Every structure is written in C-alpha cells, then in structure tokens.
Amino acid sequence: MKPLFKEEKTAKSRGKFWKIFLLSFLLLIFISEAVLALLLRYLENAAIAEDVLTVPLYIMPFVALLFTVGLLHLAKARQQKVQIIIDSMNKVAGGDYSVRIYEKAKTREFEIMFSNFNKMVEELSSVKTLREDFIREFSHEFKTPLSSVHGFAEILAEGGLSEEDRKKFIKIIVDETDRLRKLADNTLILSKLENQQLAGDTEIIKLDGQLNESIIMLAPEWEKKSLTLSSDLQPLTVRGNRPLLMQVWVNLISNAIKFTPEGGEITVGLKVRGGRAEVTVTDNGAGIPESELAHIFDKFYRAAGAEKAEGNGLGLAICKRILDLHGGEISVKSVLGEGSTFSVMLDIVE
Incomplete structure (x- = not known):
C-alpha cells in the first residue's frame, strides 16, 4: 500500500533550511538597524546617540544569528513531531494497528494529537478484532448446518433408502435450511441495529x-411442552419502537421456553422498581454457569448445555442492542439447577 504522505528528500530539505536561515538572518539585521535609526531621531544627546549606535552595530548581528538559530531549531523540532505523526499514519494505513506514539510532546497541542492518535488506533484495532471474530464465528455457525444439508442430500441422491429414512433425512434438510435462514435473518437484523443510533419511530x-x-x-410453543406460564403485570406505559420491543419480549420468552424442561414453570412480571419499569422473565430450567454470565449477551455466544437447543447465539445480543437504543438495560441472574431470571429496565412515560 502506498503511503498516505510522501516524505521530502533530504537534500531538498537541507536546501530549504539554509534559504530560510539566510533570509531570516538578513531580515532580522535589517529590522534591528531600522529600529536603531528610529531611536536616533529621538535621542537629543549626540554622545548617547553615538554609544547607542556603536554597540548594537557589533552585537546585533550576533543577536540576530542566535534568534534565527533558535527559531529554526523550534521549527525543526516541530517538523520532526509532524513527521512522526506522518510515519505512524502511513503504518496504520498499511494495516499495522500496533503503532503507538510514545514520543514526549513538549507542547500541549502535540500532546493532544499524540494522545488522540493512540486512542484512534486502539479503536481501529478493536474494530479489526471484532470483525475477525465475527467472520470466524459466523463461518462456524454457517458451516455446521450447511454440512448437514450437503451430507444428507448426498445420501438421498444415492437412493436405496426406505420411505421412513427418506422422510427423516428430508426433515433434517428442511430443519437445517430453516436454521440457516434464521441465522441470516438475525445477522442482518443485528447488523442493521448496530448501525442505528436511534430506536427509529417511537410511540407510547x-x-x-x-x-x-x-x-x-x-402459546403453541409453551403448551406443546406442557409448561405453566403465569404473569403478574402492573399497568405501565413506556415510549419505544413497537416492533423492536416486541422482538425483545418474544426472544426472552422463547429462550425461557427453550431451556425449561417439560412440565416446568415460567413467570413473566412487570412492576415499578427505582422509578423505572422492570420486566422479568423467570424460568426453572437448568440455569447458566456463573463463569458464563458475563458473555451471555455476546454475539454467537452459547452457554454450556445450549449447543443441543435450537438457536444461533444472536437472540440475546439483539435484545441488548435494542434496549441500548431505547436507553434501557438488561441483566441476568441464574443459579445452576434452579433456573434464570432476565431483567429489563425501561423509563416509564406517564
């Protein structure tokens, strides 16, 4: 990759340096002599005028020289700092996100520039890591059902199967293609939500x-497993995007149904807590290990024991993003062997 900025050639830089040096030196001498000439007009005593004139004629060139060298030194130091930024940006443009500027900045402006550059590269590095993780995880989730479809399609193509086996294999192919469809749909939904900064059209x-x-x-899902689903809902109103919030409740209740054994219990609650509306979905399923609770809302993450259940590890990530857009919160408490409670907090609208 070509660098974003071209460095000046050394010989050319030196030529510019000496030109600036000589011009600055001559200009300062000229200015100093002009100032002295003006002073002489206002000096009435000739002796004082002669003393004033004689001494600066000798020392002013040296003063001008020192002043010019000082200015050029500062300019060169500044140019070196700018060159450090240019070199670092070229490395980042080439894909190196490990670059950091640790050069000591003597001025406030360069200190801010170096600090902001390091923060920018940190963010770019995080985005790169997230992108790589997403591609790896999506590829894994996509590959598993695709392999099943391919394998069973080959068996069907070979023929010689009983009618019962043929129907069983066709059902597996249908289920796996449906799983692929849901994976694609949820990935697109999450991608769209991550690019949104607002909840969209909201209403009471x-x-x-x-x-x-x-x-x-x-109801068909929880009745099919003979679950007892009860609710205790206090009348409360919030402002939000109706379809998005509906997706949160459907995802949470569907998860509870999925991980609650047949004949189990699920409770959906709604009450005021701390001046906000709190929605809770509680089940008496297998529970989630404490070590995995911190990752439960990560994309494609599936807790231990969830591999056999239908899903792709995106449902809770979608819930969290929707609630972030609404200024809400979601959390989970769980005890292994006893069940889990998911809690959602939203602002109440009177």
Missing part, C-alpha cells in the same frame, strides 16, 4: 398489553 406503548400479546403469540 402499554407495556402490560404488549407482554400479554407476546405470551399469547408463543
């Missing part, structure tokens, strides 16, 4: 009504 929402709606929508 009766939160108790929306939670009831999501419970009814998922």
